[in-house]
Amino acid sequence: MTRYVALGSSMAAGPGIAPRAPGSPRAAMRSARNYPHLLAADLGLEPGPEFVDVSFSGATTAHLLTDSQLGAPPQVEALDGTETLVTITIGGNDVFYVPGLLVATIPSPLRLLPVVGPRLRHALDPTARQVALAGLGGAMRAVARAVRRRSPQARVVFVDYLTLLPPAGQAAFPLRERYVDQGRRTGERLAAATAAAAAATGCxxxxxxxxxxxxxxxxxxxxxVGARVPLPGRPLAYHPNATGMRAVADLVKAHLEAG
Structure with missing residues:
Protein backbone atom coordinates (compact mmCIF):
# COMPACT_ATOMS: atom_id res chain seq x y z
CA MET A 1 0.00 0.00 0.00
CA THR A 2 1.14 3.54 -0.76
CA ARG A 3 1.17 6.04 2.07
CA TYR A 4 1.96 9.67 1.29
CA VAL A 5 2.61 12.31 3.97
CA ALA A 6 3.06 15.99 3.07
CA LEU A 7 5.05 18.26 5.37
CA GLY A 8 5.62 21.97 5.00
CA SER A 9 4.82 25.61 5.36
CA SER A 10 2.28 27.80 3.57
CA MET A 11 4.04 27.18 0.26
CA ALA A 12 2.67 23.65 0.55
CA ALA A 13 -0.51 24.50 2.47
CA GLY A 14 -1.85 27.02 -0.07
CA PRO A 15 -3.46 29.69 2.11
CA GLY A 16 -6.46 31.37 0.52
CA ILE A 17 -6.99 28.82 -2.24
CA ALA A 18 -10.56 27.65 -1.72
CA PRO A 19 -11.83 25.34 -0.43
CA ARG A 20 -10.16 24.63 2.90
CA ALA A 21 -9.07 21.02 3.35
CA PRO A 22 -11.87 19.25 5.25
CA GLY A 23 -11.09 18.73 8.91
CA SER A 24 -7.93 20.85 8.82
CA PRO A 25 -7.25 23.51 11.48
CA ARG A 26 -8.37 26.92 10.32
CA ALA A 27 -5.06 28.36 11.46
CA ALA A 28 -3.21 26.03 9.08
CA MET A 29 -4.92 27.69 6.08
CA ARG A 30 -4.55 24.36 4.30
CA SER A 31 -6.24 24.15 0.92
CA ALA A 32 -7.93 21.10 -0.57
CA ARG A 33 -6.36 22.25 -3.85
CA ASN A 34 -2.76 22.57 -2.68
CA TYR A 35 -0.08 20.56 -4.44
CA PRO A 36 -0.13 17.67 -1.92
CA HIS A 37 -3.88 17.17 -2.37
CA LEU A 38 -3.64 17.46 -6.15
CA LEU A 39 -0.70 15.05 -6.26
CA ALA A 40 -2.48 12.57 -4.00
CA ALA A 41 -5.51 12.63 -6.31
CA ASP A 42 -3.25 12.08 -9.31
CA LEU A 43 -1.75 9.07 -7.52
CA GLY A 44 -5.19 7.70 -6.68
CA LEU A 45 -4.81 8.30 -2.95
CA GLU A 46 -7.64 9.36 -0.66
CA PRO A 47 -7.25 11.51 2.47
CA GLY A 48 -7.01 9.21 5.46
CA PRO A 49 -4.51 6.43 6.19
CA GLU A 50 -3.02 6.54 2.68
CA PHE A 51 -2.69 10.34 2.39
CA VAL A 52 -1.95 12.73 5.26
CA ASP A 53 -1.30 16.44 4.74
CA VAL A 54 0.00 18.24 7.83
CA SER A 55 1.36 21.33 6.05
CA PHE A 56 0.71 24.44 8.13
CA SER A 57 1.02 28.10 7.18
CA GLY A 58 3.77 29.84 9.13
CA ALA A 59 5.66 26.63 9.85
CA THR A 60 9.41 26.68 10.39
CA THR A 61 11.85 23.78 10.44
CA ALA A 62 11.38 23.69 14.22
CA HIS A 63 7.65 23.10 13.70
CA LEU A 64 8.50 20.09 11.59
CA LEU A 65 10.93 18.68 14.12
CA THR A 66 10.18 19.61 17.72
CA ASP A 67 7.77 22.50 18.24
CA SER A 68 4.01 22.56 18.51
CA GLN A 69 2.33 25.11 16.26
CA LEU A 70 -0.89 26.60 17.60
CA GLY A 71 -1.76 23.29 19.21
CA ALA A 72 -0.66 21.10 16.29
CA PRO A 73 2.13 18.62 17.12
CA PRO A 74 5.49 18.68 15.31
CA GLN A 75 4.79 17.60 11.77
CA VAL A 76 7.17 14.63 11.77
CA GLU A 77 4.87 12.96 14.29
CA ALA A 78 2.55 12.25 11.37
CA LEU A 79 5.13 9.75 10.09
CA ASP A 80 4.64 6.15 11.27
CA GLY A 81 7.29 4.34 9.23
CA THR A 82 4.96 2.90 6.59
CA GLU A 83 5.31 5.86 4.22
CA THR A 84 6.36 5.30 0.64
CA LEU A 85 6.41 9.01 -0.19
CA VAL A 86 7.10 12.15 1.87
CA THR A 87 7.24 15.64 0.39
CA ILE A 88 8.82 18.56 2.25
CA THR A 89 8.47 22.28 1.50
CA ILE A 90 10.02 24.31 4.30
CA GLY A 91 12.61 26.91 5.25
CA GLY A 92 11.24 30.25 4.12
CA ASN A 93 9.82 31.27 7.49
CA ASP A 94 13.15 30.46 9.14
CA VAL A 95 14.77 33.23 7.10
CA PHE A 96 11.89 35.77 6.91
CA TYR A 97 11.43 35.23 3.16
CA VAL A 98 7.68 35.75 2.67
CA PRO A 99 7.25 37.53 6.04
CA GLY A 100 9.85 40.06 4.91
CA LEU A 101 8.04 40.68 1.63
CA LEU A 102 4.76 41.14 3.46
CA VAL A 103 6.28 43.62 5.91
CA ALA A 104 8.00 45.50 3.09
CA THR A 105 4.61 45.96 1.42
CA ILE A 106 2.77 47.57 4.32
CA PRO A 107 3.08 51.32 5.00
CA SER A 108 6.31 52.08 6.87
CA PRO A 109 4.59 54.01 9.72
CA LEU A 110 3.09 50.72 10.89
CA ARG A 111 6.59 49.50 11.65
CA LEU A 112 6.82 52.18 14.36
CA LEU A 113 3.82 50.92 16.32
CA PRO A 114 4.46 49.66 19.86
CA VAL A 115 4.50 45.89 20.46
CA VAL A 116 4.10 44.82 16.82
CA GLY A 117 6.59 47.32 15.37
CA PRO A 118 9.77 45.59 16.60
CA ARG A 119 8.58 42.26 15.18
CA LEU A 120 7.87 43.86 11.83
CA ARG A 121 11.25 45.57 11.72
CA HIS A 122 12.97 42.31 12.68
CA ALA A 123 11.61 40.67 9.51
CA LEU A 124 13.50 43.28 7.45
CA ASP A 125 16.67 43.40 9.56
CA PRO A 126 19.54 42.34 7.25
CA THR A 127 21.72 41.23 10.15
CA ALA A 128 19.01 39.02 11.60
CA ARG A 129 18.40 37.58 8.15
CA GLN A 130 22.06 36.75 7.65
CA VAL A 131 22.18 34.98 11.00
CA ALA A 132 19.08 33.00 10.06
CA LEU A 133 20.48 32.11 6.64
CA ALA A 134 23.71 30.90 8.23
CA GLY A 135 21.75 28.36 10.25
CA LEU A 136 19.37 27.29 7.51
CA GLY A 137 21.52 24.56 5.98
CA GLY A 138 21.91 22.71 9.27
CA ALA A 139 18.20 23.00 10.01
CA MET A 140 17.24 21.65 6.59
CA ARG A 141 19.62 18.70 6.95
CA ALA A 142 18.16 17.98 10.39
CA VAL A 143 14.68 17.84 8.85
CA ALA A 144 15.86 15.44 6.16
CA ARG A 145 17.62 13.15 8.63
CA ALA A 146 14.59 13.07 10.94
CA VAL A 147 12.25 12.17 8.09
CA ARG A 148 14.53 9.49 6.72
CA ARG A 149 14.93 8.01 10.21
CA ARG A 150 11.18 7.86 10.76
CA SER A 151 10.30 6.76 7.22
CA PRO A 152 13.17 4.52 6.07
CA GLN A 153 11.25 3.02 3.13
CA ALA A 154 9.96 6.31 1.75
CA ARG A 155 11.05 8.40 -1.18
CA VAL A 156 11.74 11.70 0.55
CA VAL A 157 11.31 14.60 -1.88
CA PHE A 158 12.16 18.20 -1.09
CA VAL A 159 10.02 20.58 -3.15
CA ASP A 160 11.49 24.06 -3.02
CA TYR A 161 9.61 27.36 -3.14
CA LEU A 162 8.16 28.82 -6.30
CA THR A 163 9.95 31.86 -7.68
CA LEU A 164 8.00 34.86 -6.41
CA LEU A 165 9.99 37.84 -7.66
CA PRO A 166 10.99 38.98 -11.15
CA PRO A 167 14.62 38.80 -12.28
CA ALA A 168 17.08 41.59 -11.64
CA GLY A 169 16.26 44.75 -13.55
CA GLN A 170 12.49 44.28 -13.42
CA ALA A 171 10.28 46.17 -11.00
CA ALA A 172 7.91 44.52 -8.54
CA PHE A 173 5.53 47.32 -7.59
CA PRO A 174 4.82 48.29 -4.83
CA LEU A 175 8.00 46.82 -3.35
CA ARG A 176 11.00 49.09 -3.25
CA GLU A 177 14.03 47.92 -5.17
CA ARG A 178 16.11 47.19 -2.07
CA TYR A 179 13.45 44.88 -0.71
CA VAL A 180 13.08 43.14 -4.05
CA ASP A 181 16.84 42.57 -4.12
CA GLN A 182 16.83 41.33 -0.53
CA GLY A 183 13.93 38.99 -1.23
CA ARG A 184 15.50 37.69 -4.43
CA ARG A 185 18.77 36.90 -2.65
CA THR A 186 16.90 35.20 0.17
CA GLY A 187 14.96 33.06 -2.29
CA GLU A 188 18.18 32.04 -4.02
CA ARG A 189 19.85 31.12 -0.73
CA LEU A 190 16.77 29.14 0.31
CA ALA A 191 16.76 27.18 -2.94
CA ALA A 192 20.47 26.45 -2.60
CA ALA A 193 20.08 25.28 1.01
CA THR A 194 17.19 23.01 0.02
CA ALA A 195 19.18 21.44 -2.81
CA ALA A 196 22.25 21.01 -0.62
CA ALA A 197 20.24 19.37 2.17
CA ALA A 198 18.65 16.94 -0.27
CA ALA A 199 22.01 16.02 -1.79
CA ALA A 200 23.73 15.62 1.59
CA THR A 201 21.08 13.29 3.01
CA GLY A 202 20.17 11.13 0.04
CA CYS A 203 16.81 12.81 -0.50
CA VAL A 225 0.54 36.30 -6.49
CA GLY A 226 2.28 39.52 -5.55
CA ALA A 227 1.12 42.31 -3.26
CA ARG A 228 -2.62 42.20 -2.65
CA VAL A 229 -5.20 42.91 0.02
CA PRO A 230 -6.17 39.67 1.77
CA LEU A 231 -9.75 38.70 0.93
CA PRO A 232 -11.63 35.45 1.58
CA GLY A 233 -11.40 32.88 -1.17
CA ARG A 234 -8.27 34.10 -2.90
CA PRO A 235 -4.57 33.31 -2.36
CA LEU A 236 -2.58 35.35 0.10
CA ALA A 237 0.05 37.79 -1.11
CA TYR A 238 3.40 36.24 -2.06
CA HIS A 239 1.99 32.72 -2.18
CA PRO A 240 1.10 30.20 -4.87
CA ASN A 241 -2.14 30.57 -6.81
CA ALA A 242 -4.22 27.64 -8.02
CA THR A 243 -2.28 27.51 -11.30
CA GLY A 244 0.98 27.34 -9.37
CA MET A 245 -0.24 24.53 -7.15
CA ARG A 246 -1.33 22.54 -10.20
CA ALA A 247 2.05 23.15 -11.81
CA VAL A 248 3.95 21.98 -8.71
CA ALA A 249 1.82 18.84 -8.45
CA ASP A 250 2.61 18.12 -12.10
CA LEU A 251 6.33 18.66 -11.49
CA VAL A 252 6.38 16.25 -8.55
CA LYS A 253 4.34 13.64 -10.41
CA ALA A 254 6.69 13.84 -13.41
CA HIS A 255 9.68 13.49 -11.09
CA LEU A 256 8.21 10.40 -9.43
CA GLU A 257 7.38 8.81 -12.76
CA ALA A 258 10.90 9.46 -14.05
CA GLY A 259 12.25 7.21 -11.36
Whole structure:
Protein backbone atom coordinates (compact mmCIF):
# COMPACT_ATOMS: atom_id res chain seq x y z
CA MET A 1 0.00 0.00 0.00
CA THR A 2 1.14 3.54 -0.76
CA ARG A 3 1.17 6.04 2.07
CA TYR A 4 1.96 9.67 1.29
CA VAL A 5 2.61 12.31 3.97
CA ALA A 6 3.06 15.99 3.07
CA LEU A 7 5.05 18.26 5.37
CA GLY A 8 5.62 21.97 5.00
CA SER A 9 4.82 25.61 5.36
CA SER A 10 2.28 27.80 3.57
CA MET A 11 4.04 27.18 0.26
CA ALA A 12 2.67 23.65 0.55
CA ALA A 13 -0.51 24.50 2.47
CA GLY A 14 -1.85 27.02 -0.07
CA PRO A 15 -3.46 29.69 2.11
CA GLY A 16 -6.46 31.37 0.52
CA ILE A 17 -6.99 28.82 -2.24
CA ALA A 18 -10.56 27.65 -1.72
CA PRO A 19 -11.83 25.34 -0.43
CA ARG A 20 -10.16 24.63 2.90
CA ALA A 21 -9.07 21.02 3.35
CA PRO A 22 -11.87 19.25 5.25
CA GLY A 23 -11.09 18.73 8.91
CA SER A 24 -7.93 20.85 8.82
CA PRO A 25 -7.25 23.51 11.48
CA ARG A 26 -8.37 26.92 10.32
CA ALA A 27 -5.06 28.36 11.46
CA ALA A 28 -3.21 26.03 9.08
CA MET A 29 -4.92 27.69 6.08
CA ARG A 30 -4.55 24.36 4.30
CA SER A 31 -6.24 24.15 0.92
CA ALA A 32 -7.93 21.10 -0.57
CA ARG A 33 -6.36 22.25 -3.85
CA ASN A 34 -2.76 22.57 -2.68
CA TYR A 35 -0.08 20.56 -4.44
CA PRO A 36 -0.13 17.67 -1.92
CA HIS A 37 -3.88 17.17 -2.37
CA LEU A 38 -3.64 17.46 -6.15
CA LEU A 39 -0.70 15.05 -6.26
CA ALA A 40 -2.48 12.57 -4.00
CA ALA A 41 -5.51 12.63 -6.31
CA ASP A 42 -3.25 12.08 -9.31
CA LEU A 43 -1.75 9.07 -7.52
CA GLY A 44 -5.19 7.70 -6.68
CA LEU A 45 -4.81 8.30 -2.95
CA GLU A 46 -7.64 9.36 -0.66
CA PRO A 47 -7.25 11.51 2.47
CA GLY A 48 -7.01 9.21 5.46
CA PRO A 49 -4.51 6.43 6.19
CA GLU A 50 -3.02 6.54 2.68
CA PHE A 51 -2.69 10.34 2.39
CA VAL A 52 -1.95 12.73 5.26
CA ASP A 53 -1.30 16.44 4.74
CA VAL A 54 0.00 18.24 7.83
CA SER A 55 1.36 21.33 6.05
CA PHE A 56 0.71 24.44 8.13
CA SER A 57 1.02 28.10 7.18
CA GLY A 58 3.77 29.84 9.13
CA ALA A 59 5.66 26.63 9.85
CA THR A 60 9.41 26.68 10.39
CA THR A 61 11.85 23.78 10.44
CA ALA A 62 11.38 23.69 14.22
CA HIS A 63 7.65 23.10 13.70
CA LEU A 64 8.50 20.09 11.59
CA LEU A 65 10.93 18.68 14.12
CA THR A 66 10.18 19.61 17.72
CA ASP A 67 7.77 22.50 18.24
CA SER A 68 4.01 22.56 18.51
CA GLN A 69 2.33 25.11 16.26
CA LEU A 70 -0.89 26.60 17.60
CA GLY A 71 -1.76 23.29 19.21
CA ALA A 72 -0.66 21.10 16.29
CA PRO A 73 2.13 18.62 17.12
CA PRO A 74 5.49 18.68 15.31
CA GLN A 75 4.79 17.60 11.77
CA VAL A 76 7.17 14.63 11.77
CA GLU A 77 4.87 12.96 14.29
CA ALA A 78 2.55 12.25 11.37
CA LEU A 79 5.13 9.75 10.09
CA ASP A 80 4.64 6.15 11.27
CA GLY A 81 7.29 4.34 9.23
CA THR A 82 4.96 2.90 6.59
CA GLU A 83 5.31 5.86 4.22
CA THR A 84 6.36 5.30 0.64
CA LEU A 85 6.41 9.01 -0.19
CA VAL A 86 7.10 12.15 1.87
CA THR A 87 7.24 15.64 0.39
CA ILE A 88 8.82 18.56 2.25
CA THR A 89 8.47 22.28 1.50
CA ILE A 90 10.02 24.31 4.30
CA GLY A 91 12.61 26.91 5.25
CA GLY A 92 11.24 30.25 4.12
CA ASN A 93 9.82 31.27 7.49
CA ASP A 94 13.15 30.46 9.14
CA VAL A 95 14.77 33.23 7.10
CA PHE A 96 11.89 35.77 6.91
CA TYR A 97 11.43 35.23 3.16
CA VAL A 98 7.68 35.75 2.67
CA PRO A 99 7.25 37.53 6.04
CA GLY A 100 9.85 40.06 4.91
CA LEU A 101 8.04 40.68 1.63
CA LEU A 102 4.76 41.14 3.46
CA VAL A 103 6.28 43.62 5.91
CA ALA A 104 8.00 45.50 3.09
CA THR A 105 4.61 45.96 1.42
CA ILE A 106 2.77 47.57 4.32
CA PRO A 107 3.08 51.32 5.00
CA SER A 108 6.31 52.08 6.87
CA PRO A 109 4.59 54.01 9.72
CA LEU A 110 3.09 50.72 10.89
CA ARG A 111 6.59 49.50 11.65
CA LEU A 112 6.82 52.18 14.36
CA LEU A 113 3.82 50.92 16.32
CA PRO A 114 4.46 49.66 19.86
CA VAL A 115 4.50 45.89 20.46
CA VAL A 116 4.10 44.82 16.82
CA GLY A 117 6.59 47.32 15.37
CA PRO A 118 9.77 45.59 16.60
CA ARG A 119 8.58 42.26 15.18
CA LEU A 120 7.87 43.86 11.83
CA ARG A 121 11.25 45.57 11.72
CA HIS A 122 12.97 42.31 12.68
CA ALA A 123 11.61 40.67 9.51
CA LEU A 124 13.50 43.28 7.45
CA ASP A 125 16.67 43.40 9.56
CA PRO A 126 19.54 42.34 7.25
CA THR A 127 21.72 41.23 10.15
CA ALA A 128 19.01 39.02 11.60
CA ARG A 129 18.40 37.58 8.15
CA GLN A 130 22.06 36.75 7.65
CA VAL A 131 22.18 34.98 11.00
CA ALA A 132 19.08 33.00 10.06
CA LEU A 133 20.48 32.11 6.64
CA ALA A 134 23.71 30.90 8.23
CA GLY A 135 21.75 28.36 10.25
CA LEU A 136 19.37 27.29 7.51
CA GLY A 137 21.52 24.56 5.98
CA GLY A 138 21.91 22.71 9.27
CA ALA A 139 18.20 23.00 10.01
CA MET A 140 17.24 21.65 6.59
CA ARG A 141 19.62 18.70 6.95
CA ALA A 142 18.16 17.98 10.39
CA VAL A 143 14.68 17.84 8.85
CA ALA A 144 15.86 15.44 6.16
CA ARG A 145 17.62 13.15 8.63
CA ALA A 146 14.59 13.07 10.94
CA VAL A 147 12.25 12.17 8.09
CA ARG A 148 14.53 9.49 6.72
CA ARG A 149 14.93 8.01 10.21
CA ARG A 150 11.18 7.86 10.76
CA SER A 151 10.30 6.76 7.22
CA PRO A 152 13.17 4.52 6.07
CA GLN A 153 11.25 3.02 3.13
CA ALA A 154 9.96 6.31 1.75
CA ARG A 155 11.05 8.40 -1.18
CA VAL A 156 11.74 11.70 0.55
CA VAL A 157 11.31 14.60 -1.88
CA PHE A 158 12.16 18.20 -1.09
CA VAL A 159 10.02 20.58 -3.15
CA ASP A 160 11.49 24.06 -3.02
CA TYR A 161 9.61 27.36 -3.14
CA LEU A 162 8.16 28.82 -6.30
CA THR A 163 9.95 31.86 -7.68
CA LEU A 164 8.00 34.86 -6.41
CA LEU A 165 9.99 37.84 -7.66
CA PRO A 166 10.99 38.98 -11.15
CA PRO A 167 14.62 38.80 -12.28
CA ALA A 168 17.08 41.59 -11.64
CA GLY A 169 16.26 44.75 -13.55
CA GLN A 170 12.49 44.28 -13.42
CA ALA A 171 10.28 46.17 -11.00
CA ALA A 172 7.91 44.52 -8.54
CA PHE A 173 5.53 47.32 -7.59
CA PRO A 174 4.82 48.29 -4.83
CA LEU A 175 8.00 46.82 -3.35
CA ARG A 176 11.00 49.09 -3.25
CA GLU A 177 14.03 47.92 -5.17
CA ARG A 178 16.11 47.19 -2.07
CA TYR A 179 13.45 44.88 -0.71
CA VAL A 180 13.08 43.14 -4.05
CA ASP A 181 16.84 42.57 -4.12
CA GLN A 182 16.83 41.33 -0.53
CA GLY A 183 13.93 38.99 -1.23
CA ARG A 184 15.50 37.69 -4.43
CA ARG A 185 18.77 36.90 -2.65
CA THR A 186 16.90 35.20 0.17
CA GLY A 187 14.96 33.06 -2.29
CA GLU A 188 18.18 32.04 -4.02
CA ARG A 189 19.85 31.12 -0.73
CA LEU A 190 16.77 29.14 0.31
CA ALA A 191 16.76 27.18 -2.94
CA ALA A 192 20.47 26.45 -2.60
CA ALA A 193 20.08 25.28 1.01
CA THR A 194 17.19 23.01 0.02
CA ALA A 195 19.18 21.44 -2.81
CA ALA A 196 22.25 21.01 -0.62
CA ALA A 197 20.24 19.37 2.17
CA ALA A 198 18.65 16.94 -0.27
CA ALA A 199 22.01 16.02 -1.79
CA ALA A 200 23.73 15.62 1.59
CA THR A 201 21.08 13.29 3.01
CA GLY A 202 20.17 11.13 0.04
CA CYS A 203 16.81 12.81 -0.50
CA UNK A 204 15.34 13.87 -3.82
CA UNK A 205 14.65 17.36 -5.11
CA UNK A 206 11.97 18.93 -7.26
CA UNK A 207 13.25 22.39 -8.17
CA UNK A 208 9.95 24.26 -8.41
CA UNK A 209 11.83 27.54 -8.09
CA UNK A 210 13.87 26.95 -11.24
CA UNK A 211 10.80 25.71 -13.13
CA UNK A 212 8.85 28.85 -12.25
CA UNK A 213 11.37 31.57 -13.07
CA UNK A 214 9.27 32.72 -16.02
CA UNK A 215 6.11 32.43 -13.93
CA UNK A 216 6.87 34.85 -11.10
CA UNK A 217 4.08 36.93 -9.60
CA UNK A 218 4.60 39.86 -12.00
CA UNK A 219 4.78 37.71 -15.15
CA UNK A 220 2.16 37.25 -17.84
CA UNK A 221 1.47 33.70 -16.62
CA UNK A 222 2.01 33.81 -12.85
CA UNK A 223 2.11 30.75 -10.61
CA UNK A 224 2.00 32.96 -7.51
CA VAL A 225 0.54 36.30 -6.49
CA GLY A 226 2.28 39.52 -5.55
CA ALA A 227 1.12 42.31 -3.26
CA ARG A 228 -2.62 42.20 -2.65
CA VAL A 229 -5.20 42.91 0.02
CA PRO A 230 -6.17 39.67 1.77
CA LEU A 231 -9.75 38.70 0.93
CA PRO A 232 -11.63 35.45 1.58
CA GLY A 233 -11.40 32.88 -1.17
CA ARG A 234 -8.27 34.10 -2.90
CA PRO A 235 -4.57 33.31 -2.36
CA LEU A 236 -2.58 35.35 0.10
CA ALA A 237 0.05 37.79 -1.11
CA TYR A 238 3.40 36.24 -2.06
CA HIS A 239 1.99 32.72 -2.18
CA PRO A 240 1.10 30.20 -4.87
CA ASN A 241 -2.14 30.57 -6.81
CA ALA A 242 -4.22 27.64 -8.02
CA THR A 243 -2.28 27.51 -11.30
CA GLY A 244 0.98 27.34 -9.37
CA MET A 245 -0.24 24.53 -7.15
CA ARG A 246 -1.33 22.54 -10.20
CA ALA A 247 2.05 23.15 -11.81
CA VAL A 248 3.95 21.98 -8.71
CA ALA A 249 1.82 18.84 -8.45
CA ASP A 250 2.61 18.12 -12.10
CA LEU A 251 6.33 18.66 -11.49
CA VAL A 252 6.38 16.25 -8.55
CA LYS A 253 4.34 13.64 -10.41
CA ALA A 254 6.69 13.84 -13.41
CA HIS A 255 9.68 13.49 -11.09
CA LEU A 256 8.21 10.40 -9.43
CA GLU A 257 7.38 8.81 -12.76
CA ALA A 258 10.90 9.46 -14.05
CA GLY A 259 12.25 7.21 -11.36
Missing amino acids: ELVAAGAASREHHAWSADPWS
